[in-house]
Amino acid sequence: MSKPVIEVKNLEKVYEGAVPVKAVNGISLTITQGEFTALKGPSGCGKTTLLNMLGGLDQPTSGSIAIGGVDITTLSENALIDFRLRNIGFVFQAYNLIPVLSAQENVSFIMLLQNRPKEEREARARQLLEAVGLEGKEDKRPGQLSGGQQQRVAVARALASKPQFVLADEPTANLDSQSTANLLDIMERLNKEEGMTFVFATHDDRVIKKARRIISIEDGKVLSDD
Amino acid sequence: MFKLAWRNIWRNKGRSSITIAAVMFCVIFAVVLRSFQVGVWEHMVGDIVANNFGYLQVHQKGFWGDQSLDLSMDEAAIDWAAMENVPGVRSLVPRLESFSLVSTGENNRGSLVLGIHPEEELSGLRLTDQLIDGRLFTPASNEVVVSEGLAEYLHVAVGDSLMFLGQGYRGASAYGQFMVAGIAKISNPELNKQLVVLPLETAQWMYNAMGLLTTVVVDLEPNADFAEVKASLEPLLGADFELLDWEQLFPELVQTIEADMAGGQIFVTILYFIISFVLLGTVIMMVSEREREFGILVSIGMRKTTLAAVTVLENLMLLLGGAVVGMAAVKPVQFYFKYNPIDLSGQMKEAIEQFDFEPKLYTTTSFIINLNHGAIVFVIGLLVSSYAVWKIMKLNPVKSMRA
Ligand SMILES: Nc1ncnc2c1ncn2[C@@H]1O[C@H](COP(=O)(O)OP(=O)(O)OP(=O)(O)O)[C@@H](O)[C@H]1O
Ligand SMILES: [Mg+2]
Numbered sequence: 144m145s146k147p148v149i150e151v152k153n154l155e156k157v158y159e160g161a162v163p164v165k166a167v168n169g170i171s172l173t174i175t176q177g178e179f180t181a182l183k184g185p186s187g188c189g190k191t192t193l194l195n196m197l198g199g200l201d202q203p204t205s206g207s208i209a210i211g212g213v214d215i216t217t218l219s220e221n222a223l224i225d226f227r228l229r230n231i232g233f234v235f236q237a238y239n240l241i242p243v244l245s246a247q248e249n250v251s252f253i254m255l256l257q258n259r260p261k262e263e264r265e266a267r268a269r270q271l272l273e274a275v276g277l278e279g280k281e282d283k284r285p286g287q288l289s290g291g292q293q294q295r296v297a298v299a300r301a302l303a304s305k306p307q308f309v310l311a312d313e314p315t316a317n318l319d320s321q322s323t324a325n326l327l328d329i330m331e332r333l334n335k336e337e338g339m340t341f342v343f344a345t346h347d348d349r350v351i352k353k354a355r356r357i358i359s360i361e362d363g364k365v366l367s368d369d
Numbered sequence: 370m371f372k373l374a375w376r377n378i379w380r381n382k383g384r385s386s387i388t389i390a391a392v393m394f395c396v397i398f399a400v401v402l403r404s405f406q407v408g409v410w411e412h413m414v415g416d417i418v419a420n421n422f423g424y425l426q427v428h429q430k431g432f433w434g435d436q437s438l439d440l441s442m443d444e445a446a447i448d449w450a451a452m453e454n455v456p457g458v459r460s461l462v463p464r465l466e467s468f469s470l471v472s473t474g475e476n477n478r479g480s481l482v483l484g485i486h487p488e489e490e491l492s493g494l495r496l497t498d499q500l501i502d503g504r505l506f507t508p509a510s511n512e513v514v515v516s517e518g519l520a521e522y523l524h525v526a527v528g529d530s531l532m533f534l535g536q537g538y539r540g541a542s543a544y545g546q547f548m549v550a551g552i553a554k555i556s557n558p559e560l561n562k563q564l565v566v567l568p569l570e571t572a573q574w575m576y577n578a579m580g581l582l583t584t585v586v587v588d589l590e591p592n593a594d595f596a597e598v599k600a601s602l603e604p605l606l607g608a609d610f611e612l613l614d615w616e617q618l619f620p621e622l623v624q625t626i627e628a629d630m631a632g633g634q635i636f637v638t639i640l641y642f643i644i645s646f647v648l649l650g651t652v653i654m655m656v657s658e659r660e661r662e663f664g665i666l667v668s669i670g671m672r673k674t675t676l677a678a679v680t681v682l683e684n685l686m687l688l689l690g691g692a693v694v695g696m697a698a699v700k701p702v703q704f705y706f707k708y709n710p711i712d713l714s715g716q717m718k719e720a721i722e723q724f725d726f727e728p729k730l731y732t733t734t735s736f737i738i739n740l741n742h743g744a745i746v747f748v749i750g751l752l753v754s755s756y757a758v759w760k761i762m763k764l765n766p767v768k769s770m771r772a
Contacts, residue, residue, distance in 0.1 A: 195767050198668070200668055200767050224670055225670065227670045228670025233668055238662075238665075241373070244376065257670075
């Protein structure tokens with residue numbers, strides 16, 4: 144049995160407003176090391192909200208989130224930012240990258256924030272870009288890359304910080320099927336070869352098909368988990 | 370991080386050029402405006418003070434207020450050698466000045482009568498350069514040089530004679546008849562209307578003030594600080610004397626300058642306001658353009674303070690660029706107009722001449738003005754950048770990425 148990386152208990156998120164919305168309504172789940180898991184469900188069911196809370200980007204209304212044993216709901220803002228830097232890789236839906244930095248620099252940047260030495264940054268960035276099939280494109284700016292290539296750079300960046308897991312919110316939403324297949328293959332390989340944990344929020348069947356664990360969510364609740 | 374800021378400058382060339390251009394324009398405009406303003410006064414003060422009245426004058430105590438010959442001082446009461454040895458003092462210039470009625474028989478006018486040694490005088494009263502007709506009086510003669518304006522008013526020409534009628538020392542009557550040896554154009558318009566110059570000894574004799582002086586002008590070395598020289602001279606003078614600097618001699622002039630400067634200040638302040646809004650606009654533009662990017666950076670683990678610092682650094686480089694270019698661009702303009710003043714013509718000229726000003730616009734080349742305005746614009750830019758800092762510090766990554 145692998146060790147748990149994320150443990151969520153009774154998580155709730157209410158968006159206050161004229162009509163309060165219970166976006167996440169009592170979710171408990173555990174993600175263990177090496178998973179390749181998809182959160183699926185209809186639009187508006189609370190996938191993004193849940194994922195953001197797992198990533199420490201959003202505070203839950205109640206419940207707890209422990210990552211590697213640390214309860215992140217109690218961290219101060221700066222501590223949380225540093226925690227994200229060291230423990231969590233992010234891939235967002237689109238436009239993940241800093242437009243003025245090259246692919247290589249985008250990947251190195253996160254290691255620069257971690258104060259890693261220059262040689263290590265450069266070597267690892269090159270190695271990761273190669274792993275996502277972008278050798279020769281290191282010096283291209285995001286604007287000169289296709290959407291699929293940009294997402295692959297984002298995956299490389301997410302891994303660069305050596306996180307405990309990678310959260311990806313609709314990473315394939317803006318991609319054609321060729322790029323989607325390509326990106327999924329890469330992530331699957333990284334998952335198998337390096338044991339990197341991936342959690343997706345998606346309603347893309349192509350992603351769901353590849354997932355080894357599928358958590359269905361509806362109205363902020365876990366419907367099924369297999 | 371520096372690289373990131375540097376690259377960001379080039380990403381939106383429109384915004385960057387607006388920022389640089391705004392800062393540049395503002396610095397150039399403010400500096401040109403102030404340079405002319407300061408330049409005109411500098412020139413006028415230079416003319417009045419450096420050429421005609423001196424930065425420092427020694428009198429018998431109370432003379433400057435009373436303007437009475439009775440408050441003259443004895444030449445022998447002054448330690449000339451000691452004063453001339455004070456660093457910064459180039460020479461001491463003796464004068465006897467008073468008022469008299471000057472008459473041709475048909476026309477007459479109250480005039481400023483100045484007894485001097487022309488060869489020892491300040492440059493504006495050495496008279497060799499100023500003469501437009503005739504010649505200089507010979508020492509101790511009964512000859513005078515009349516200012517251009519006064520000669521015109523009295524309708525006198527070289528060779529004519531003039532009668533003087535006034536009060537001498539201690540109630541003696543001062544009377545004399547003199548021959549006009551020359552006519553001089555005095556640079557200061559006020560003096561040019563009413564000045565009569567004659568040999569110092571002749572004036573002393575006419576006013577029954579042998580061996581007496583009303584004024585000793587302290588002529589300074591070119592770069593001497595008058596306040597410093599004043600401080601070193603003061604102990605050399607007894608309590609019977611007053612040592613006045615030009616600001617004490619011409620308080621109205623100082624006031625006029627201050628009022629005029631304040632007017633200019635208002636204008637420049639308005640300019641700064643406009644520029645502040647332009648700069649604020651560019652910062653708002655930047656923040657909204659990058660909101661998503663800021664969100665991503667904070668999400669992946671960049672501290673807000675670091676992000677804010679990079680953003681401010683970027684603005685700082687832009688501002689500095691604009692300010693430096695502006696300050697540099699304006700330098701030749703300042704130099705050009707200092708030596709080639711704009712000659713005013715028409716109505717403007719008449720209006721200005723009425724106030725006894727020379728109708729020319731000079732600039733100053735003082736670099737302090739450039740630095741001041743460069744710095745002010747720079748500070749405004751920094752203040753405006755704090756909008757970006759504020760936005761970043763209260764940034765919510767989830768919200769900003771949704772945008
Ligand atoms: N900031 C917010 N303020 C108010 N309500 C919100 C906010 N964010 C999300 N919601 C609401 O919470 C619910 C869940 O939203 P969420 O974005 O998590 O859904 P989702 O499953 O990611 O949907 P999609 O598949 O469309 O991305 C929705 O009803 C949404 O309208
Ligand atoms: Mg979503």
